[in-house]
Amino acid sequence: QAKTSGKNRHRVFNEEMDRRLVRKLGLEKDMRRALVRGEFFVLYQPKWDARHQQPAGVEALVRWKHPDIGTISPAEFIPIAEETGLIVPLTRWVLQEACLQNRRWQEEGLPSQKVAVNLSIRVFESQNLGEMVGEALQLSSLAPEYLELEITESLLLYDIEDIVRQLEELRGLGVTVAMDDFGSGYSALGSLDKMPIDTLKIDQLFIRESNLESKQAIILAIIMMARQLNLRLVAEGVETEAQMAFLRSSGCDVMQGYYYGKPMTEQEIQSWMERSLPA
Numbered sequence: 001q002a003k004t005s006g007k008n009r010h011r012v013f014n015e016e017m018d019r020r021l022v023r024k025l026g027l028e029k030d031m032r033r034a035l036v037r038g039e040f041f042v043l044y045q046p047k048w049d050a051r052h053q054q055p056a057g058v059e060a061l062v063r064w065k066h067p068d069i070g071t072i073s074p075a076e077f078i079p080i081a082e083e084t085g086l087i088v089p090l091t092r093w094v095l096q097e098a099c100l101q102n103r104r105w106q107e108e109g110l111p112s113q114k115v116a117v118n119l120s121i122r123v124f125e126s127q128n129l130g131e132m133v134g135e136a137l138q139l140s141s142l143a144p145e146y147l148e149l150e151i152t153e154s155l156l157l158y159d160i161e162d163i164v165r166q167l168e169e170l171r172g173l174g175v176t177v178a179m180d181d182f183g184s185g186y187s188a189l190g191s192l193d194k195m196p197i198d199t200l201k202i203d204q205l206f207i208r209e210s211n212l213e214s215k216q217a218i219i220l221a222i223i224m225m226a227r228q229l230n231l232r233l234v235a236e237g238v239e240t241e242a243q244m245a246f247l248r249s250s251g252c253d254v255m256q257g258y259y260y261g262k263p264m265t266e267q268e269i270q271s272w273m274e275r276s277l278p279a
C-alpha cells in the first residue's frame with residue numbers, strides 16, 4: 001500500500017512537472033506574438049506620502065492578457081521574457097506606455113508625479129538602455145523628472161562598474177533610480193554607497209512581518225541607513241493600518257501597498273488620484 005502511494009506520488013509529481021513545462025513552452029511561443037497583438041497592458045499602483053497626505057507617484061506593473069488563459073502575472077512571464085530576450089522589446093513598450101500615460105494625466109490637469117518602471121538586468125546587458133529611455137521620454141514629451149526606474153539588488157552580482165556607468169548615464173538624462181525589494185536578495189550592503197540611486201524601497205517581506213521585533217529592528221536599520229546615505233525611502237506591501245502606523249512612527253513616510261490601493265487601470269487610478277486630492 002505504502003509503496004503504491006509512493007509510486008503514485010512520484011507519478012503525480014512528474015505529471016505536474018510535465019504540465020508546467022508544457023505551459024512554459026506554450027507561453028514562450030505565444031509571447032513572441034503577444035507584443036504585436038497588443039496583449040500586454042499596464043496597471044498602476046499608487047504610492048502615498050503619509051506625512052504630507054498626498055500621492056507620491058505610481059508604479060507601472062505589466063500584465064499579459066493571454067487570449068486563452070486570461071490574465072497572467074509578471075511573476076510568471078517576466079522570467080520567461082528574460083530567458084528569451086523578449087524582455088528588451090517588452091521593456092521598451094512598457095517604458096513608452098508609462099511615459100505616454102503619465103504625460104496624458106498631466107495634460108488632463110492632474111498634479112504632476114513620477115511614474116516608475118521596473119528594469120531587469122537583461123536590459124542592462126542589451127547596452128542601449130540609455131537610448132531606449134531617452135526615446136520613451138522624447139516620444140511622450142514627458143519631462144525626465146517624472147520618470148523613475150526601479151532596479152533590484154541582484155544587479156550588483158554583475159559587472160558593477162558597468163552597471164554604475166549605465167545608471168549614471170540614465171541619471172544624466174534627468175530620471176531617478178530606485179532600488180527595489182531592498183533587503184530581500186543578495187546583500188547589497190557592501191556596494192550600496194557606490195550606487196548612483198535616489199530611493200530605497202524596503203522589501204515587502206519585512207513589512208509583512210513588521211509585527212515581529214526582529215523585523216522591526218531590520219526596518220529601523222534600513223531607515224537609518226537610508227537617511228545617512230541621503231536616499232528617499234518607500235515601504236512596499238503595506239496592507240494594514242498597524243503596518244502603516246509602525247512605519248510612520250519609525251520615520252518612513254512614503255508607502256505603497258494594498259492598504260492605499262492595488263494596481264489599477266489607468267481610469268481607476270485617475271479617479272483614485274482625483275479622490276485623493278485636497279478638496
Ligand code: C2E
Nearest residue numbers: 061062074075078094118119120237238239256257258263
Ligand atoms: P515589484 O516591482 O516589487 O512590484 C511590487 C509587487 O507587489 C507587485 O506585484 C504588486 O502588485 C505587489 N504588491 C503591491 N502592494 C502589495 C501588498 O500590499 N500586498 C501584496 N501581497 N502585494 C503587493 P506584481 O504586479 O505581480 O509584479 C511582480 C513583480 O513583477 C514586480 O515586483 C516586478 O519585479 C515584476 N514586474 C512587473 N512589471 C514589470 C515590468 O514592466 N518589467 C519588469 N522587468 N518587471 C516587472
Ligand code: MG
Nearest residue numbers: 059118150180
Ligand atoms: Mg518595482
Ligand code: MG
Nearest residue numbers: 180181201236
Ligand atoms: Mg518590490
Ligand code: MG
Nearest residue numbers: 152180181184
Ligand atoms: Mg519584486
